[in-house]
Amino acid sequence: MLSQAITEELENIVGNGNVQTSQASRLVYSYDATPNFQALPDAVVAPRSTEEVAEVVKVCNREKIPIVPRGSGTNLCAGTVPTEGGIVLLFKHMNKILEIDEDNLTVTVQPGVITLDMIEAVEKKQLFYPPDPSSMKISTIGGNINENSGGLRGLKYGVTRDYVLALEAVLPNGDIIRTGGKLAKDVAGYDLTRLLVGAEGTLGVITEATLKLVPMPETKQTMLALFSDMEAAARSVSSIIANRIIPVTLEFLDQPTLKAVEDFAEIGLPTDAEAVLLIEQDGAKEVVERDIQRIAEICLNEGALSAEVASSKEEALELTAARRAALSALARLRPTTILEDATVPRSEVANMVRAINEIAKEYNVTICTFGHAGDGNLHPTCLTDVRDEEEMHRVEEAFAAIFAKALELGGTITGEHGVGMMKAPYLEWKLGEEGIALMRAIKQAIDPNHIMNPAKLFAKETRKRVVVSQ
Amino acid sequence: MLSQAITEELENIVGNGNVQTSQASRLVYSYDATPNFQALPDAVVAPRSTEEVAEVVKVCNREKIPIVPRGSGTNLCAGTVPTEGGIVLLFKHMNKILEIDEDNLTVTVQPGVITLDMIEAVEKKQLFYPPDPSSMKISTIGGNINENSGGLRGLKYGVTRDYVLALEAVLPNGDIIRTGGKLAKDVAGYDLTRLLVGAEGTLGVITEATLKLVPMPETKQTMLALFSDMEAAARSVSSIIANRIIPVTLEFLDQPTLKAVEDFAEIGLPTDAEAVLLIEQDGAKEVVERDIQRIAEICLNEGALSAEVASSKEEALELTAARRAALSALARLRPTTILEDATVPRSEVANMVRAINEIAKEYNVTICTFGHAGDGNLHPTCLTDVRDEEEMHRVEEAFAAIFAKALELGGTITGEHGVGMMKAPYLEWKLGEEGIALMRAIKQAIDPNHIMNPAKLFAKETRKRVVVSQ
Numbered sequence: 034m035l036s037q038a039i040t041e042e043l044e045n046i047v048g049n050g051n052v053q054t055s056q057a058s059r060l061v062y063s064y065d066a067t068p069n070f071q072a073l074p075d076a077v078v079a080p081r082s083t084e085e086v087a088e089v090v091k092v093c094n095r096e097k098i099p100i101v102p103r104g105s106g107t108n109l110c111a112g113t114v115p116t117e118g119g120i121v122l123l124f125k126h127m128n129k130i131l132e133i134d135e136d137n138l139t140v141t142v143q144p145g146v147i148t149l150d151m152i153e154a155v156e157k158k159q160l161f162y163p164p165d166p167s168s169m170k171i172s173t174i175g176g177n178i179n180e181n182s183g184g185l186r187g188l189k190y191g192v193t194r195d196y197v198l199a200l201e202a203v204l205p206n207g208d209i210i211r212t213g214g215k216l217a218k219d220v221a222g223y224d225l226t227r228l229l230v231g232a233e234g235t236l237g238v239i240t241e242a243t244l245k246l247v248p249m250p251e252t253k254q255t256m257l258a259l260f261s262d263m264e265a266a267a268r269s270v271s272s273i274i275a276n277r278i279i280p281v282t283l284e285f286l287d288q289p290t291l292k293a294v295e296d297f298a299e300i301g302l303p304t305d306a307e308a309v310l311l312i313e314q315d316g317a318k319e320v321v322e323r324d325i326q327r328i329a330e331i332c333l334n335e336g337a338l339s340a341e342v343a344s345s346k347e348e349a350l351e352l353t354a355a356r357r358a359a360l361s362a363l364a365r366l367r368p369t370t371i372l373e374d375a376t377v378p379r380s381e382v383a384n385m386v387r388a389i390n391e392i393a394k395e396y397n398v399t400i401c402t403f404g405h406a407g408d409g410n411l412h413p414t415c416l417t418d419v420r421d422e423e424e425m426h427r428v429e430e431a432f433a434a435i436f437a438k439a440l441e442l443g444g445t446i447t448g449e450h451g452v453g454m455m456k457a458p459y460l461e462w463k464l465g466e467e468g469i470a471l472m473r474a475i476k477q478a479i480d481p482n483h484i485m486n487p488a489k490l491f492a493k494e495t496r497k498r499v500v501v502s503q
Numbered sequence: 504m505l506s507q508a509i510t511e512e513l514e515n516i517v518g519n520g521n522v523q524t525s526q527a528s529r530l531v532y533s534y535d536a537t538p539n540f541q542a543l544p545d546a547v548v549a550p551r552s553t554e555e556v557a558e559v560v561k562v563c564n565r566e567k568i569p570i571v572p573r574g575s576g577t578n579l580c581a582g583t584v585p586t587e588g589g590i591v592l593l594f595k596h597m598n599k600i601l602e603i604d605e606d607n608l609t610v611t612v613q614p615g616v617i618t619l620d621m622i623e624a625v626e627k628k629q630l631f632y633p634p635d636p637s638s639m640k641i642s643t644i645g646g647n648i649n650e651n652s653g654g655l656r657g658l659k660y661g662v663t664r665d666y667v668l669a670l671e672a673v674l675p676n677g678d679i680i681r682t683g684g685k686l687a688k689d690v691a692g693y694d695l696t697r698l699l700v701g702a703e704g705t706l707g708v709i710t711e712a713t714l715k716l717v718p719m720p721e722t723k724q725t726m727l728a729l730f731s732d733m734e735a736a737a738r739s740v741s742s743i744i745a746n747r748i749i750p751v752t753l754e755f756l757d758q759p760t761l762k763a764v765e766d767f768a769e770i771g772l773p774t775d776a777e778a779v780l781l782i783e784q785d786g787a788k789e790v791v792e793r794d795i796q797r798i799a800e801i802c803l804n805e806g807a808l809s810a811e812v813a814s815s816k817e818e819a820l821e822l823t824a825a826r827r828a829a830l831s832a833l834a835r836l837r838p839t840t841i842l843e844d845a846t847v848p849r850s851e852v853a854n855m856v857r858a859i860n861e862i863a864k865e866y867n868v869t870i871c872t873f874g875h876a877g878d879g880n881l882h883p884t885c886l887t888d889v890r891d892e893e894e895m896h897r898v899e900e901a902f903a904a905i906f907a908k909a910l911e912l913g914g915t916i917t918g919e920h921g922v923g924m925m926k927a928p929y930l931e932w933k934l935g936e937e938g939i940a941l942m943r944a945i946k947q948a949i950d951p952n953h954i955m956n957p958a959k960l961f962a963k964e965t966r967k968r969v970v971v972s973q
Binding site: 134135136137138159180181183187188191192194195204208209210211212214215216217218219220221222223224225227228230231232236247248249271274275277278279316317319320323376377378379380405407408409410443444445446447448449450451452456460463464465467468469470471472474475477478479490 | 604605606607608629650651653657658661662664665674678679680681682684685686687688689690691692693694695697698700701702706717718719741744745747748749786787789790793846847848849850875877878879880913914915916917918919920921922926930933934935937938939940941942944945947948949960
């Protein structure tokens with residue numbers, strides 16, 4: 034717990050109502066969207082300005098009090114669970130869209146802005162912010178930046194990192210820095226902007242961001258291709274790219290996911306298909322029509338049972354909404370849903386899905402798989418029950434085997450969810466001892482007191498590497 | 504000079520012929536493309552593999568010998584001048600294209616590959632690597648990555664940083680790390696890839712890179728718009744973007760540059776126009792035709808004297824070749840050419856060009872301006888003579904005023920050339936004391952002996968800030 038003196042010092046900075054220490058409010062911020070992680074913070078602090086953030090950080094640095102910056106807590110890596118106590122930093126007062134600059138195609142926001150609110154605000158001006166994490170209705174831009182969020186449109190448009198032009202941030206020593214600018218080109222020094230993006234709040238507190246926008250695509254079409262086997266779906270993905278078409282969305286759902294989604298959404302999805310690709314293309318009308326037609330042909334050539342273009346905007350929206358509901362749909366089936374994001378090069382998607390199914394069988398656990406096939410970013414999702422210790426142990430072993438397999442195929446342990454607490458024990462598998470040592474050196478140099486989101490990214494102990502059976 | 508023992512130790516690592524210490528070979532690598540900087544290295548070392556690089560780095564780290572990694576030395580920021588002595592590291596043996604992966608749309612290269620060779624190799628497979636620094640016929644990919652090179656296509660496609668998916672690098676302690684992968688999404692830890700990109704060789708030696716490719720655009724069109732005043736050209740740039748068109752190239756040339764280019768290239772450019780925009784669009788045929796027609800209308804609406812589309816591929820190539828020859832053309836006019844790259848938000852291009860002209864008048868120096876108007880990346884180019892000390896002093900003062908003005912307009916001191924020795928004294932103007940302190944902390948953590956390209960990025964002394972007269 035914070036001492037009375039520190040609590041008062043923080044209250045003097047952020048104002049009386051903005052430091053909460055009650056059991057109830059601490060409980061609210063003791064967990065995030067990640068199952069099976071919980072820890073109480075000592076206080077919940079909601080600053081009103083960058084200057085207040087800097088003052089709060091200075092106090093915490095002096096007193097070695099952990100700081101956990103938190104948006105809406107939608108992350109899936111236990112990235113905002115205050116496992117070391119300290120304060121949770123909320124951005125509910127720093128939630129303004131500061132500027133939409135139509136000349137330079139940028140939007141400048143405070144970290145607490147809800148992603149979808151910003152997307153809708155820029156779309157009113159016919160501008161487009163592509164990163165679309167599944168949580169975007171609730172997630173904040175600050176959270177997206179700290180986690181370098183991905184989404185369904187990553188294949189064509191990239192991820193959050195690719196849209197951050199400038200940041201204002203408070204460093205652990207209380208310094209306020211400004212990086213980048215409304216500039217397509219800027220090589221003045223180290224890329225501090227991208228060092229902060231995806232650092233999961235371990236290097237500083239982001240207090241403002243300028244994001245790149247692009248012109249709103251003229252039109253969009255959506256189609257659904259059904260397959261009687263997963264291999265044909267994977268071949269279609271490869272063949273689309275080999276034909277030099279980059280769709281905006283190229284989503285894969287396996288049969289169990291499909292069934293759960295249909296049970297949930299009831300929009301008449303054919304639940305007997307073994308695999309489904311949900312494909313979207315956007316851009317100029319002529320190009321979209323040509324691409325979608327060509328994609329349908331490719332899918333049929335590769336053995337699709339059918340490849341149907343949505344006949345109306347409503348039908349298209351229904352399809353994408355159904356895909357976005359995949360996690361919610363699966364979450365209804367068992368008490369606990371663990372959504373992972375092992376990611377592989379696109380060419381290895383079929384191998385990875387096959388391996389996931391074999392691993393699920395080997396460890397006798399239920400894993401449904403869906404995800405962004407176009408960028409190799411799969412979401413093997415385990416339906417389980419945290420109360421069953423024995424099963425949870427098998428789940429953990431199965432995921433360790435999945436991570437090892439992803440790495441073996443040239444992939445990574447996390448494509449878009451982040452490392453947090455959840456995957457910290459596996460990070461060394463990806464980066465090697467040398468990579469972890471480099472990260473530690475950077476962390477130590479910037480945050481010598483380890484106040485910024487401690488216990489995230491850096492594991493106390495690396496997990497023993499699983500040998501994947503072939 | 505290196506001791507006999509060290510020279511032999513290095514020879515044992517890289518082989519006999521690959522350590523050069525003769526006066527002649529040291530002289531060859533004593534300068535780069537930047538005027539007015541020269542210093543002899545102690546030796547020139549050409550390793551044959553990553554392992555040899557690591558061994559060389561270990562020796563240098565032990566002995567505190569500076570290492571200057573060097574591609575073709577085409578940089579314009581004195582980024583590869585061995586001002587602190589030590590060894591120049593050449594990549595002439597590490598110059599292979601290792602793989603073009605058509606499934607994952609990547610190319611994997613060693614650092615010594617010539618940029619244009621790689622571009623031509625991937626274009627044979629109908630794939631496209633967009634970054635096109637003006638030096639690409641000579642520059643190496645390793646150099647491009649270290650400098651985060653830009654080019655003419657940055658507006659639509661971004662810069663080198665946006666295409667680096669994975670790196671292998673040797674850290675100052677001799678550790679070999681591998682970052683990223685053939686992955687569109689990867690959030691496993693800090694973005695070490697982008698920390699190394701643009702670090703100008705101050706954090707480690709890049710020994711291999713995997714780069715992202717995109718499908719080759721179907722077609723391209725080129726047009727030239729002539730203006731009787733610069734304001735109309737700048738208004739056209741803004742208006743094109745405001746109409747939600749992002750051309751691949753949107754280049755600006757002022758009248759003196761235009762005249763020099765025509766004198767050099769003799770292709771019949773109209774040298775009486777006050778300003779010229781060279782505009783290209785690529786993509787699907789229908790879209791390109793529509794965009795180019797719309798752009799021509801916009802330019803005429805904004806007061807262009809003419810807006811003509813190149814009638815043939817040959818004419819288009821002639822126009823872009825003429826633009827690419829701008830520096831060579833200007834370089835013929837006076838003994839010394841200093842090419843800068845002050846960069847501003849796109850909306851400030853007219854203000855910046857006007858300010859450059861006023862500053863040139865104030866300091867009585869000759870500055871021609873051309874550059875990438877679409878991304879605000881201007882190249883004010885001073886025609887001068889390094890032998891005239893008094894004039895060189897005025898040139899320096901003028902550039903200081905230009906940098907100050909760029910920053911005042913929300914810009915940066917360098918859009919694509921890098922900081923090197925040349926702009927190190929100005930870097931604090933952009934990043935503030937706090938930003939420099941952060942960069943120093945990172946540098947110190949990774950390279951405590953300061954062996955990697957010392958005296959670059961970090962100035963011994965920050966220049967006094969110029970107050971720009973309004």
